Amino acid sequence: MIEIEGVAKTFTLHNQGCVVIPVMQGATLSVARGDCVGLIGASGAGKSTLMRMIYGNYLAAEGRIVVDGVDVVQAPPREILALRRETLGYVSQFLRVVPRVPTLDVVAEPLLVLGVDAEVARNRARALLTRLRIPERLWALSPTSFSGGEQQRVNIARGFAHDYPALLLDEPTASLDAANRDTVLELIEEAKARGAAIIGIFHDEAARERVCDRVVDVSAYTPRAA
Amino acid sequence: MIQGETNGPLLSVRGVTHMYGKRIGCADVHFDLYPGEVMGIVGESGSGKSTLLNCLAGHLVPDRGEVLFEMRDGAVKDTVTMSEPERRMLGRTDWAFVHQHARDGLRMNVSAGGNVGERLMAVGARHYGGIRAEAVDWLDRVEIAESRVDDRPTQFSGGMQQRLQIARNLVTGPRLVFMDEPTGGLDVSVQARLLDLLRGLVREMGLSAIIVTHDLAVVRLLADRLMVMKDGQVVETGLTDQVLDDPQHAYTQLLVSSVLQV
Amino acid sequence: MMDLRENGPETATEMTDYNFAYLDEQTKRMIRRAILKGLAIPGYQVPFASREMPMPYGWGTGGVQVSAATLTPEDTFKVIDQGADDTTNAVSIRKFFERTAGVATTEETSKASVIQTRHRIPEEPLREDQILVYQVPIPEPLRFLEPSEVETRKMHSLEEYGLMHVKLYEDISRHGAIATAYAYPVKVEGRYVMDPSPIPKFDNPKLEMAAIQLFGAGREQRIYALPPWCRVVSLDFEDYPFEASKADAPCDLCGADDSYLDEVIMDDSGTRMFVCSDTDYCASRRAAGHVGAQGAIEQEGAA
Ligand SMILES: Nc1ncnc2c1ncn2[C@@H]1O[C@H](COP(=O)(O)OP(=O)(O)O)[C@@H](O)[C@H]1O
Ligand SMILES: [Mg+2]
Ligand SMILES: [Zn+2]
Numbered sequence: 001m002i003e004i005e006g007v008a009k010t011f012t013l014h015n016q017g018c019v020v021i022p023v024m025q026g027a028t029l030s031v032a033r034g035d036c037v038g039l040i041g042a043s044g045a046g047k048s049t050l051m052r053m054i055y056g057n058y059l060a061a062e063g064r065i066v067v068d069g070v071d072v073v074q075a076p077p078r079e080i081l082a083l084r085r086e087t088l089g090y091v092s093q094f095l096r097v098v099p100r101v102p103t104l105d106v107v108a109e110p111l112l113v114l115g116v117d118a119e120v121a122r123n124r125a126r127a128l129l130t131r132l133r134i135p136e137r138l139w140a141l142s143p144t145s146f147s148g149g150e151q152q153r154v155n156i157a158r159g160f161a162h163d164y165p166a167l168l169l170d171e172p173t174a175s176l177d178a179a180n181r182d183t184v185l186e187l188i189e190e191a192k193a194r195g196a197a198i199i200g201i202f203h204d205e206a207a208r209e210r211v212c213d214r215v216v217d218v219s220a221y222t223p224r225a226a
Numbered sequence: 227m228i229q230g231e232t233n234g235p236l237l238s239v240r241g242v243t244h245m246y247g248k249r250i251g252c253a254d255v256h257f258d259l260y261p262g263e264v265m266g267i268v269g270e271s272g273s274g275k276s277t278l279l280n281c282l283a284g285h286l287v288p289d290r291g292e293v294l295f296e297m298r299d300g301a302v303k304d305t306v307t308m309s310e311p312e313r314r315m316l317g318r319t320d321w322a323f324v325h326q327h328a329r330d331g332l333r334m335n336v337s338a339g340g341n342v343g344e345r346l347m348a349v350g351a352r353h354y355g356g357i358r359a360e361a362v363d364w365l366d367r368v369e370i371a372e373s374r375v376d377d378r379p380t381q382f383s384g385g386m387q388q389r390l391q392i393a394r395n396l397v398t399g400p401r402l403v404f405m406d407e408p409t410g411g412l413d414v415s416v417q418a419r420l421l422d423l424l425r426g427l428v429r430e431m432g433l434s435a436i437i438v439t440h441d442l443a444v445v446r447l448l449a450d451r452l453m454v455m456k457d458g459q460v461v462e463t464g465l466t467d468q469v470l471d472d473p474q475h476a477y478t479q480l481l482v483s484s485v486l487q488v
Numbered sequence: 489m490m491d492l493r494e495n496g497p498e499t500a501t502e503m504t505d506y507n508f509a510y511l512d513e514q515t516k517r518m519i520r521r522a523i524l525k526g527l528a529i530p531g532y533q534v535p536f537a538s539r540e541m542p543m544p545y546g547w548g549t550g551g552v553q554v555s556a557a558t559l560t561p562e563d564t565f566k567v568i569d570q571g572a573d574d575t576t577n578a579v580s581i582r583k584f585f586e587r588t589a590g591v592a593t594t595e596e597t598s599k600a601s602v603i604q605t606r607h608r609i610p611e612e613p614l615r616e617d618q619i620l621v622y623q624v625p626i627p628e629p630l631r632f633l634e635p636s637e638v639e640t641r642k643m644h645s646l647e648e649y650g651l652m653h654v655k656l657y658e659d660i661s662r663h664g665a666i667a668t669a670y671a672y673p674v675k676v677e678g679r680y681v682m683d684p685s686p687i688p689k690f691d692n693p694k695l696e697m698a699a700i701q702l703f704g705a706g707r708e709q710r711i712y713a714l715p716p717w718c719r720v721v722s723l724d725f726e727d728y729p730f731e732a733s734k735a736d737a738p739c740d741l742c743g744a745d746d747s748y749l750d751e752v753i754m755d756d757s758g759t760r761m762f763v764c765s766d767t768d769y770c771a772s773r774r775a776a777g778h779v780g781a782q783g784a785i786e787q788e789g790a791a
Contacts, residue, residue, distance in 0.1 A: 014476030015483070056465055058472040077451045077465045078260055098425060098447050099418035113429060311646045318650075333633065333654070337661055340654050347657065348650025354660050354725040376661050 001166050001197035002031040002054065007063030007073075007221075009049055023049055027063065027221040033165070036188065036198040038212035041219040047201045048093075050218055051168050054199065055090045056080040067166055085113055089164030091172050095155040097143060103129065103154055104139040110162045121161070128157035131183055149175050160187050167191060169200040173207050185210055234296055236261045236402060236434050237282070242291035244281050250458035251277035255291070257453060257463065261401070264428055264435045266449030266466060268442060268481065274458035275438040276406055282436065283323050283404045284313045295320075295402075318348050322395030326407035328387035331394070332379045338365060338390055339375040345398045364393040368423060385416035389423065396427060403428075403435040409444055421447050442482065446470060454478045509556035509589040515539055519557035519711070523702055526713035531676030532644070533627050538709040543584070547577060548606055549706030551623035552584070555604045558619055558702065559585065564592045566600035571608040571748070571765035578606075597768050607670070609691040611747045611769040614699035616716055622685045624705040627712065629673045629683040649681050652723055660728055672730075675721045682712060684720075690734045690748045695720040737762045742773035743780035 007027040013019045024046045031037045039047040052058040054065055056072045065072040068087045070079055084090070089110075097106050104125050105112075111121035129139060132153040138146070143154045156172055169188070173181045181204070188211045191198060202208040208215065235258035244251035252274035259265055267275045280286040282293055284305055293305045298320065305313055317323070325331035332341055342361035343351070351357050362372050368389035370382075379387050388408060395403065408424070409417040425448060428435055437448055445452055445466055452469040454462040454477065462475040473479045507513065515537075522536040541549040559565060565585050569578040573595040581604060582593050594600050597610045604621040614620060630640040633651050643651065652673055659667045672689035676682050684695055685703060695701070701714040714720065724730035738745040740761040747769055749762040761782055764770035774783060 011472075012474070014479050052471070057467050059464070059468060059474065077463075078263065080465055081263075081450050096446075098422050099415075100422050314646055314648065318648075336633065336654055337658060339661055340658050343657055344650055344654050347653040348648065352653070352726050354657065354728050357657065358661070 001033050001068060002029075002199065003064070003066040004029045004050075004054070005064045005066075007050070007053060007065060008061045008223075009046070009053060009058065010061050022223040024218070024221050025223040027218065029216050031166075031197040031199055033195040033197050034192050035214075036192055036200060036212050038208045038215040039199060039201050040208075040215050040217050041222075045217075045219045045222060047218050048170055050221075051090075051170055051199065051201065055084070055088065055168055085110075087164060088166045088168070089159050089162065090168040091156055091159035091170060093170050093174070095143060095151040095158075099144050100142050102140045103134065103143045103146075106143055106154060107157045107161055110158060114162060124161055125157065128160060129154075131187075132157050133180060133183075149177070149180075152176065153180060156184055156187070160191070163191070163194060163196070165196055167196050167198045167200075169198065171201050171203060173202060173204050181207065234302070235259055235294075236263075236296050237436075238292070238294040238302075239282065240292040240294065242278065242281050242288045242293060244277050244286055244288045246277075250274070251286075252281065252455070252458045255460055257460075259402075259434055259436065261434055262432050263451060264433075264437065264449045265451045265453060266445030267436065267438045267453045267455060268440060268445055269455035270440060270481070273455040275440075275455055277458070278455070279404055279406055279436065279438050283321060284317060285323075298401075318345050319398050320401050322400040322403040324388070324391055324395055324403065324405040324408050326410045328379065328384070328391050331391040332387060334379050337376045337378055338370065338382075341379065341390060341394045342397050345394065349398060360397060361393075364397050365390075367427070368393045369419075383416075385412055385420060388412065388420055392420075392424070392427070396431065396433075399431065401434060403433050405435060405437045405439075407439050407441075408437065409439070409441065417444070424448060442470060454481065507588075508561070509559050509585065510541070511539060511553065511556045515553075516557040519553055522711040523554065523557065523713060526702070526711050527700070527715050529680070530714055530718045531674075531680030531682040531712060533710040533712045535709055536711050538706050541706070543580070546625065546707075548581060548604070548623035548704075550704030550708075550711070551604050551606070551621050551706075552581060552704075553706060554621045554702050554704035554711060555581075555585065555602060556589075558621065559589050559591055559602055561589070561591065563601045564594050564599055565589075566594050566597065566603045567605075568603065568608060568610065568766075568768075569606045571610075571750075571769075572767045574767065595768050596772070597766075607686045607688075608748070608765060609687055609694045609697075611744075611764070611766045612772075613694075614697050616698040618699040620697075620699050620701045622687075622701065622703045624683070624685045624703045624710070625707075626671075627683055627703065627705040627708050627710040629671075629681050644680060647679070649675075652681050653725070656723060656725065656728075660725070666724065666728055666730075669733075673723050675723060676714065677719050678721075681723070682720075688734070688748055689722065689730070690732045692720070692722045692730070693732050735762055738780060739764045739770060739773075740780045740782040742770045742778045742783060744770070744773055744778065 005028050009024040011021045027050055041047055049058060053060045060073045067083060070083050072080060104122055107125035107128060108121040111124060134153055143151050152175055172184050185207055237259040239255055239257050242255045243253050255278055269275050281288040288306055294302050295305050296302050339358055339361040342364050343357040346357050346360060362375055365375060370386060370389060379390055409420055439445060449466045452466040453460055456477045462469055462478045469478060470482055473482050519536055522534045526534045541552055543549060567578040567582045569575040585591055586593055597612045602619045606623045628640055630643055630651055633655055634640050656666050670686040670688055671683050672692055674682050674684055674692060696717060698716050700716060703712045722730040735749045739747060739749060741763050744764055747764045747766060750765045751760055752763055753760050
């Protein structure tokens with residue numbers, strides 16, 4: 001489902017004397033349906049950078065990142081957008097939403113853009129928000145005013161609204177209490193069971209043990225200073 | 227956004243160049259816009275955004291280049307060389323143009339209902355009751371109370387005027403919307419409401435849109451794709467979040483790091 | 489159709505101070521060309537180089553120039569001002585052409601070959617050997633909503649007339665009905681939208697007539713025209729159809745119930761009566777023995 005081969009990444013800071021910072025080289029990994037791969041490595045090793053490249057949020061300098069047949073490195077924006085809509089979900093560390101949109105609609109939106117009936121989409125959103133213990137009185141409010149933990153759970157609900165065949169999870173259990181952490185891990189297990197290919201970053205070792213089939217240490221792809 | 231039925235682009239821009247004498251307005255711009263896509267154009271003031279938008283919308287004649295538009299019957303026509311009546315017809319049916327200043331996009335001495343109804347009447351609607359009902363429906367969609375249907379835009383707040391402009395433009399079910407700084411001059415909470423409204427309409431109507439703005443927050447929320455302009459040239463294009471989070475061009479990096487006051 | 493004989497200077501022998509009908513021959517030729525163009529493109533506003541006339545704008549200098557270019561020495565000329573032959577305006581224009589063209593004048597509609605009018609069409613149907621000349625203050629029907637001349641010209645040329653209905657829409661939304669009672673816009677031959685000058689909308693159906701109709705706007709330098717029996721449709725909505733309304737009463741003097749009426753306040757106590765706005769029409773009906781509700785009283789008093 002996800003095939004990564006020889007991926008490199010450099011940042012060029014044009015406005016700081018054109019410094020070129022190589023951050024990754026030769027990253028290679030593949031994730032099959034129903035598999036969950038954990039990315040590990042020290043802070044700054046490039047876990048989030050790799051995940052962002054898979055999502056098309058960062059531009060890879062070299063290599064191939066093929067998700068469900070689409071090479072994200074080469075594909076035009078339109079194809080990446082379609083991929084994100086239908087195939088590839090991403091739970092980032094921070095929730096980014098339009099102000100003023102009610103929480104329920106924030107969660108339902110990934111289904112609405114797929115043309116799912118509005119009531120069906122909202123029912124799915126209600127079910128997820130309930131499972132993640134967001135009190136019903138908050139559903140009509142915009143999550144912009146929520147606490148960090150609440151925002152993170154809304155973010156997760158949104159990321160699981162559509163049954164994406166591939167999922168990227170950047171620290172989904174950080175800042176959650178035990179009960180909610182458990183719910184998130186359940187959601188991941190359910191996704192695996194229906195055949196989703198998952199790449200996750202978990203600082204929480206127990207969580208990693210529970211859901212990951214194997215781990216990849218991205219430090220292995222850190223370019224050696226010449 | 228939901229993709230349209232056809233596979234081809236709705237709009238293909240090929241080498242569009244517009245000069246103001248010796249000065250470059252915009253130069254050699256290329257891009258394709260597909261049905262349902264929203265593209266943002268950003269750049270500092272004077273970078274050529276409005277010039278390009280006006281060339282695309284038929285308000286300015288480019289010196290060079292083609293603007294190929296897929297008509298409703300599937301035929302692809304160059305809007306630069308098509309006859310003026312045909313272009314103006316597109317301007318009041320398939321295209322919408324939301325101006326930065328409501329006074330440029332509204333008739334200030336005509337009621338809200340008349341403003342919304344104008345495009346319907348322009349395409350032949352001749353039933354007063356029907357026109358009014360449609361106007362009221364559209365006012366409702368842009369969150370303007372039915373009781374204001376006979377008020378003039380001069381009695382409206384800035385945010386309401388912008389929403390009225392949107393209703394007036396969308397009433398004929400256009401396929402392509404041009405917006406020049408649609409939230410400029412509005413305060414932040416009013417902007418948010420307008421953006422939310424626009425997002426909803428774009429999704430429900432499957433609209434394609436080109437939004438010119440210098441506000442990166444606006445494009446992050448509204449645009450799927452981004453084009454960055456500087457001195458009339460396109461310096462970078464790509465997925466909106468990619469361009470903003472991993473800008474490649476020196477100018478975009480400046481823009482994003484908000485070193486530049488745009 | 490139209491008699492456009494050149495009137496050489498020799499016909500103006502008795503008017504040593506003036507050219508025939510005041511204007512020089514070249515100017516009249518220029519105006520006639522505009523008239524012919526107007527007749528060829530019914531409802532289209534033809535620009536012309538309006539001349540200074542020895543009367544202020546608003547006194548019908550456009551109509552006067554068109555009349556001057558149209559009149560021949562054999563013509564019989566009539567002038568009406570809102571239907572009446574005897575207002576200061578009507579009298580002075582009539583005098584002007586008596587003096588400068590030496591033409592015969594009349595107050596009888598049927599005897600006139602050229603009729604200059606301000607804001608009315610005579611009640612008596614006109615014939616194909618007659619010409620009706622309108623004085624027009626604002627020739628552009630789109631002006632009310634679109635101030636730009638460049639834009640209105642473009643709208644005419646591209647037949648973009650949605651705006652015209654916006655005006656009617658505004659009327660209904662504000663007054664519950666199309667309140668436009670004068671200068672009610674029309675579409676000519678399915679093509680140009682035209683301002684028929686501030687005639688009451690009661691007169692609009694009469695715009696389809698046997699006579700040639702010429703419209704002159706002096707200040708705005710425009711001439712337009714309707715050839716005989718040209719199709720003239722008043723704009724409206726399906727659910728608010730055009731109505732050629734008038735006061736719902738017969739003329740108090742001649743009893744006519746088919747003519748456009750003026751409401752006249754008779755005395756300080758506010759007694760009012762309705763009388764034909766077309767004074768010649770009323771007078772000829774009374775001469776033929778028709779009597780209205782107050783007409784008899786007046787006769788008694790006169791006796
Ligand atoms: N009407 C004009 N005449 C001359 N130069 C113009 C005109 N409009 C824009 N320009 C110039 O063209 C360039 C692009 O301007 P514009 O399209 O308005 O940029 P933006 O919309 O990005 O602010 C600038 O150099 C500007 O000064
Ligand atoms: Mg601009
Ligand atoms: Zn009478």
